[in-house]
Amino acid sequence: MADLLQVSGLGKRFGGFVALDNVELTVAQGERVGLIGPNGSGKSTLVNCLCGTLANETGSVKFDGRDMNGLTAHQRTRLGMARSFQLPRPFVSLSVADNIRVPLLYTVNARSGTHLTASELDERCNEMLHLVGLREKAQQHPRDLSQVEMRKLELARAMAAEPKLLIADEAMAGLSHSEVEDIVALLIRLNERGITVILIEHIMRAVMSFSQRLVVLVSGKKIADGRPDAVIRDREVERAYLGE
Amino acid sequence: MSVDLFINALIAGLLLGGFYAAVTVGISISFGILDIVNIAHPGFIILGSYIAYIVNDRLGIDPILTGIIVLPAFYALGAVIYQIYYASFEKRGQDPLRGLAFFFGLLFITEVVLILVFGVDYRYVKAGYIDQSINFGFVNLPLRMLIPCLISLLMLALLQLFLTKTFIGRAIMAVAQDQLALQLMAADPVRIKRIAFAISIATCAMAGAFLIIIQPVEPSVGREYIGRVFAICVLGGLGSLPGTLIGAMLLGVVESFTATFYGPSWAPAVAFGLLLLTLAFRPAGILGR
Amino acid sequence: MRSWLFFLIACVVGAVVFFATRMLGNEYYFFAGYTVLQFIVLATAWNILGGYTGYVNFGSAAFFAVGAYTSVFFHKAYPLPIPVLILISGAVAGIIGLGMGYLTLRLRGAFFAIATLALAVVLQTLIVNWDFVGGSRGAYIIRPREIAVIGNYVQYLFLLMLGLSVISLTAARMIERSRLGFGFASIRDDELAAEASGVPTLKLKLIATTLSGALMGMAGAPFPYYIGYLEPASAFGLQYAVNSIAMPMIGGTTSWLGPLIGAVLLGTLQQWATVNISSAVNLLLVGVLLVMFVIIAPKGILGLIESRARRKKS
Numbered sequence: 018m019a020d021l022l023q024v025s026g027l028g029k030r031f032g033g034f035v036a037l038d039n040v041e042l043t044v045a046q047g048e049r050v051g052l053i054g055p056n057g058s059g060k061s062t063l064v065n066c067l068c069g070t071l072a073n074e075t076g077s078v079k080f081d082g083r084d085m086n087g088l089t090a091h092q093r094t095r096l097g098m099a100r101s102f103q104l105p106r107p108f109v110s111l112s113v114a115d116n117i118r119v120p121l122l123y124t125v126n127a128r129s130g131t132h133l134t135a136s137e138l139d140e141r142c143n144e145m146l147h148l149v150g151l152r153e154k155a156q157q158h159p160r161d162l163s164q165v166e167m168r169k170l171e172l173a174r175a176m177a178a179e180p181k182l183l184i185a186d187e188a189m190a191g192l193s194h195s196e197v198e199d200i201v202a203l204l205i206r207l208n209e210r211g212i213t214v215i216l217i218e219h220i221m222r223a224v225m226s227f228s229q230r231l232v233v234l235v236s237g238k239k240i241a242d243g244r245p246d247a248v249i250r251d252r253e254v255e256r257a258y259l260g261e
Numbered sequence: 262m263s264v265d266l267f268i269n270a271l272i273a274g275l276l277l278g279g280f281y282a283a284v285t286v287g288i289s290i291s292f293g294i295l296d297i298v299n300i301a302h303p304g305f306i307i308l309g310s311y312i313a314y315i316v317n318d319r320l321g322i323d324p325i326l327t328g329i330i331v332l333p334a335f336y337a338l339g340a341v342i343y344q345i346y347y348a349s350f351e352k353r354g355q356d357p358l359r360g361l362a363f364f365f366g367l368l369f370i371t372e373v374v375l376i377l378v379f380g381v382d383y384r385y386v387k388a389g390y391i392d393q394s395i396n397f398g399f400v401n402l403p404l405r406m407l408i409p410c411l412i413s414l415l416m417l418a419l420l421q422l423f424l425t426k427t428f429i430g431r432a433i434m435a436v437a438q439d440q441l442a443l444q445l446m447a448a449d450p451v452r453i454k455r456i457a458f459a460i461s462i463a464t465c466a467m468a469g470a471f472l473i474i475i476q477p478v479e480p481s482v483g484r485e486y487i488g489r490v491f492a493i494c495v496l497g498g499l500g501s502l503p504g505t506l507i508g509a510m511l512l513g514v515v516e517s518f519t520a521t522f523y524g525p526s527w528a529p530a531v532a533f534g535l536l537l538l539t540l541a542f543r544p545a546g547i548l549g550r
Numbered sequence: 551m552r553s554w555l556f557f558l559i560a561c562v563v564g565a566v567v568f569f570a571t572r573m574l575g576n577e578y579y580f581f582a583g584y585t586v587l588q589f590i591v592l593a594t595a596w597n598i599l600g601g602y603t604g605y606v607n608f609g610s611a612a613f614f615a616v617g618a619y620t621s622v623f624f625h626k627a628y629p630l631p632i633p634v635l636i637l638i639s640g641a642v643a644g645i646i647g648l649g650m651g652y653l654t655l656r657l658r659g660a661f662f663a664i665a666t667l668a669l670a671v672v673l674q675t676l677i678v679n680w681d682f683v684g685g686s687r688g689a690y691i692i693r694p695r696e697i698a699v700i701g702n703y704v705q706y707l708f709l710l711m712l713g714l715s716v717i718s719l720t721a722a723r724m725i726e727r728s729r730l731g732f733g734f735a736s737i738r739d740d741e742l743a744a745e746a747s748g749v750p751t752l753k754l755k756l757i758a759t760t761l762s763g764a765l766m767g768m769a770g771a772p773f774p775y776y777i778g779y780l781e782p783a784s785a786f787g788l789q790y791a792v793n794s795i796a797m798p799m800i801g802g803t804t805s806w807l808g809p810l811i812g813a814v815l816l817g818t819l820q821q822w823a824t825v826n827i828s829s830a831v832n833l834l835l836v837g838v839l840l841v842m843f844v845i846i847a848p849k850g851i852l853g854l855i856e857s858r859a860r861r862k863k864s
């Protein structure tokens with residue numbers, strides 16, 4: 018299977034603090050990759066550099082064969098990379114449905130060859146909301162949503178961009194047992210449709226049941242990358258999480 | 262271009278820069294450290310100038326003395342304004358638009374009230390040293406520039422000591438970076454920020470006194486300083502007092518040369534032009550953060 | 551309601567306003583009305599960048615004055631009919647908006663706001679030093695007494711400004727409901743998330759700045775003919791900056807209706823205050839109202855009406 022994402026030598030510092038140190042990562046098309054690591058290990062920084070929100074200082078990101086260096090976030094989204102934010106960032110003055118409409122208008126409709134009509138747009142909005150169980154709340158505003166519903170909206174917005182690669186950044190924090198299962202099932206369904214997914218999570222159950230491959234980031238460095246059951250038993254990983 | 266003209270323009274620029282540093286240090290704190298865009302700052306400086314003028318006119322007291330006396334009042338004013346700002350904007354979260362509009366409204370109100378009370382004529386103070394200069398050969402040091410510059414440097418040094426050596430000072434520097442850590446150290450971030458903002462307004466009392474010694478003042482003069490102040494902040498790197506001084510000196514010198522060789526009517530554009538260029542090409546400033 | 555229908559209705563309303571004012575008999579109403587209409591255009595223009603997109607422009611006076619001085623320039627160099635001047639002024643002001651936006655929009659909103667203040671001062675300094683358009687001494691423009699068809703020249707200016715108001719309100723409403731409007735709103739609400747959703751934020755911000763600047767320039771083009779004598783202090787006057795901000799913020803920034811309400815209410819209030827009290831007090835009033843509304847009723851009059859309606863429903 019072709020490699021969808023090739024990250025090599027990725028480095029990022031904030032002043033004197035090294036957030037990412039020579040990170041290498043390859044993700045094949047259709048894979049389900051889990052990314053774990055202690056707090057502050059650089060997971061979100063990695064996502065930001067992949068998606069273009071932050072500029073990496075060294076190294077390169079190749080997506081779908083193209084070099085991403087210099088491309089802005091919106092360009093990368095249009096090329097097929099979508100992400101959800103760890104802390105939900107909804108468009109507060111727009112309705113829930115309109116939140117979904119923005120990526121439809123600006124990503125899906127902006128791709129050459131696609132032009133959704135107004136009614137098709139409405140249909141897609143509804144479909145997305147239905148997928149995450151927010152259809153009844155379509156005309157409400159983000160301030161009326163619960164924390165959990167906002168996370169679902171966050172995911173739905175990323176999905177609405179019809180990505181080839183979806184990066185879910187700690188989308189499940191604070192969710193109940195069954196809600197976590199719902200989201201995992203949703204992501205697996207998406208994956209079955211052909212979308213490559215990188216799941217960044219702390220909830221080990223979800224990561225283990227979801228991932229075909231597990232990557233561990235500690236202090237900006239990748240310390241493990243392989244099959245989940247093997248990685249979990251890796252001594253360095255144990256040390257990083259449980260101490261000596 | 263003669264050497265004495267050049268040297269005098271340079272010195273005038275440095276003295277001017279010392280004064281500009283006093284004008285800017287308040288913004289270094291409120292914008293650089295607290296991230297509050299207080300564009301009403303120059304308005305408060307002009308307020309300080311007018312207070313110095315009135316006291317000087319009626320009681321004959323030296324403006325710098327007046328500045329020192331009204332420091333507590335300006336401090337209190339700053340604390341009150343911060344409370345209103347915090348309760349109305351910062352607590353409720355984002356929307357920087359309204360915070361900006363708030364300060365712009367304050368700037369505007371200050372200017373219009375001054376126009377109503379004092380009219381649009383230029384006002385100036387009388388003090389013994391205003392017309393005098395010290396001369397070393399061809400070097401001319403006007404006292405009305407030298408004295409404010411020296412006292413301004415003193416004020417900056419005191420502030421830097423305060424920020425680096427005292428607990429509250431270091432808490433202020435810290436509050437910009439890590440509010441949570443501050444809370445864990447049992448310091449109330451809101452109180453710390455209020456103190457910082459109050460200090461920034463207090464500096465206006467002194468800066469206003471300096472201003473009216475250096476030049477005659479009328480209500481709209483404040484607006485000329487908005488660009489200068491932010492230009493210096495950006496040039497020197499936000500939140501750094503030494504950076505502010507360097508940026509101020511730089512601006513002072515560039516303005517002085519422009520005024521000497523191209524005429525004084527171009528001076529206001531210098532700061533703003535410099536600001537636009539810096540923002541466009543090196544937004545982290547010369548000392549860059 | 552489709553945009554062309556709105557435009558038609560607006561034109562009809564405009565015509566009604568024009569003929570009603572004629573019936574009042576007193577020419578003063580045309581003078582006063584011109585100022586209010588001018589503010590409708592300025593407030594609507596400001597709101598496209600400020601209310602819709604979330605970027606504050608403190609230098610509205612700069613774009614307004616650019617329009618006014620473009621007229622002065624052509625009046626001295628090569629006189630042209632005012633509608634043409636309006637178009638040229640719009641183009642010049644738009645280009646300046648684009649240029650300034652390009653320099654500063656990649657930075658945070660606060661820096662952009664400060665830069666707009668800077669721009670106003672730079673442009674004013676340039677004009678003060680430019681003798682061809684009068685420099686600090688100012689320029690006189692003799693207003694013709696009559697023009698074909700309409701008759702009275704002041705009524706002609708009033709009509710032009712009426713036309714500009716209708717155009718800017720229609721444009722603002724069209725933007726609100728369009729894809730562009732969604733893009734602007736997403737930038738205002740969360741620029742980072744907008745970028746991540748595929749919105750080309752820099753491009754849209756540049757569009758907003760250019761459009762806003764162009765409209766303000768257009769509002770300034772007839773001004774020298776209206777006022778007869780133009781000098782930098784009045785062209786770059788503070789009342790333009792503060793009113794452009796106060797009117798949308800008091801009226802309500804989320805729709806085309808807000809700036810209209812703000813401009814009509816505040817504009818009329820100011821005309822009354824200038825005549826009956828003084829022009830400085832009138833400005834003070836605006837400043838105080840701005841601060842009060844920003845603190846107490848941040849969504850403006852429209853917001854107050856909206857929350858009243860929502861409370862009645864529940």
